Amino acid sequence: MPLALLALAIGAFGIGTTEFVIMGVLPEVADDFGVSIPTAGLLVTGYALGVMFGAPIMTALGTKVSRKRMLMLLMGLFVLGNLISAVAPAFGLMLVGRVVASLAHGAFFGIGSVVAAELVAPQRKAAAISMMFSGLTIANVVGVPLGTLVGQSAGWRVTFALVAALGVIGLLGVAKLVPDLPKPEGVHLRHELAAFKNVQVLLAMAMTVLGFGGVFAAITYIAPMMTNVTGFADSSVTLLLVLFGLGMVGGNLIGGRYADRALMPMLYVSLGGLALVLALFTLTAHNKLLAALTIVLVGALGFATVPPLQKRVLDHAHGAPTLASAANIGAFNLGNALSAWLGGMVIAAGLGYTAPNWVGALLAVSALLLAFLSAALERRETTSGTVVTGGGVPSERHAAVHR
Numbered sequence: 001m002p003l004a005l006l007a008l009a010i011g012a013f014g015i016g017t018t019e020f021v022i023m024g025v026l027p028e029v030a031d032d033f034g035v036s037i038p039t040a041g042l043l044v045t046g047y048a049l050g051v052m053f054g055a056p057i058m059t060a061l062g063t064k065v066s067r068k069r070m071l072m073l074l075m076g077l078f079v080l081g082n083l084i085s086a087v088a089p090a091f092g093l094m095l096v097g098r099v100v101a102s103l104a105h106g107a108f109f110g111i112g113s114v115v116a117a118e119l120v121a122p123q124r125k126a127a128a129i130s131m132m133f134s135g136l137t138i139a140n141v142v143g144v145p146l147g148t149l150v151g152q153s154a155g156w157r158v159t160f161a162l163v164a165a166l167g168v169i170g171l172l173g174v175a176k177l178v179p180d181l182p183k184p185e186g187v188h189l190r191h192e193l194a195a196f197k198n199v200q201v202l203l204a205m206a207m208t209v210l211g212f213g214g215v216f217a218a219i220t221y222i223a224p225m226m227t228n229v230t231g232f233a234d235s236s237v238t239l240l241l242v243l244f245g246l247g248m249v250g251g252n253l254i255g256g257r258y259a260d261r262a263l264m265p266m267l268y269v270s271l272g273g274l275a276l277v278l279a280l281f282t283l284t285a286h287n288k289l290l291a292a293l294t295i296v297l298v299g300a301l302g303f304a305t306v307p308p309l310q311k312r313v314l315d316h317a318h319g320a321p322t323l324a325s326a327a328n329i330g331a332f333n334l335g336n337a338l339s340a341w342l343g344g345m346v347i348a349a350g351l352g353y354t355a356p357n358w359v360g361a362l363l364a365v366s367a368l369l370l371a372f373l374s375a376a377l378e379r380r381e382t383t384s385g386t387v388v389t390g391g392g393v394p395s396e397r398h399a400a401v402h403r
Helices: 004-024 026-033 042-061 067-087 091-118 122-153 156-177 189-197 199-219 222-230 234-259 263-284 288-303 306-316 322-348 355-384
Strands: none
Touching (some): 004 026, 004 042, 004 067, 004 091, 004 122, 026 091, 026 156, 067 091, 067 156, 091 122, 091 306, 091 322, 122 156, 122 234, 122 306, 199 222, 199 288, 199 306, 199 355, 222 234, 222 288, 234 263, 263 288, 263 306, 263 355, 306 322, 322 355
């Protein structure tokens, strides 16, 4: 794999750390600013909304800039946002810092996915994308626990200062290692927007929202479920999240490897397995060993969908994939927000802390049904000779590929 993928993975590691570490230091932040935990939770919500809306906006603004330069600008924005958070004298300013940092998130992963795919041979695209996303998954195993430990011992401001330093390393890596790939000729914002007219792009994004939403329906409420139902001590939750992160790392690598060989079968297996495991989680949550194993499987099966879904968006937004790729990253965060809300509703309705697992299972089943629909439409397009280009960019005719 090219060294440029390492630079992208380092940037992804920093972004993944800052996204999730706030959950580990939320009590310290709330105490420091004198706000309630729910109010401090706006730092999580604000970040998610910033990713969702910032991904397409920042990518659209960068259509006239080379992809390498845009990646560097995004890492600079990420560094600035985390520095604002580290030195913020008031809660409101820290919230601004979180939003500023979040604006880099979706566009970095979206543009980075396109760059990663262009650095390797066609049959290695999904593996290259998974290599970049490995930075995000490893962040949940290493960056988040270490950031939480630093925040609890040396202060949360030190954590965000260190994350900003990670961003500087990522920026220098992109500047040094990522080649300045030429922009595709004739690609403008209207061509990028045309990708959203492709039903396969929209279906892939819907699968992203529902499939990954199934993961976060359960994981959002993992702490109360594990302590109140399974019987783990509060101090064990961090270890359980590390297990979830390890599952994410494994699933990401497996998804990237097999998506290059058989993309749609990989989605069938991962989404079907995810739905089954989440449904069983209502039972395994009552046993410590089985619960820990289930958490690993949820992380693995959930993240095994990421490389194939991201590659499917790139494939069907042919010729103008950047905006669609970034929007798909926003779709992950939309799924997170939607599933967390639905999971909270069933808990509030008195159905118990395991009820969100059923919500997650239903969301995963819905994503699986969309995968079957997507494949059926693709077969029909192939049979009828319909050309699937997706981006609206003048190009040679590309036959729809049956996966």
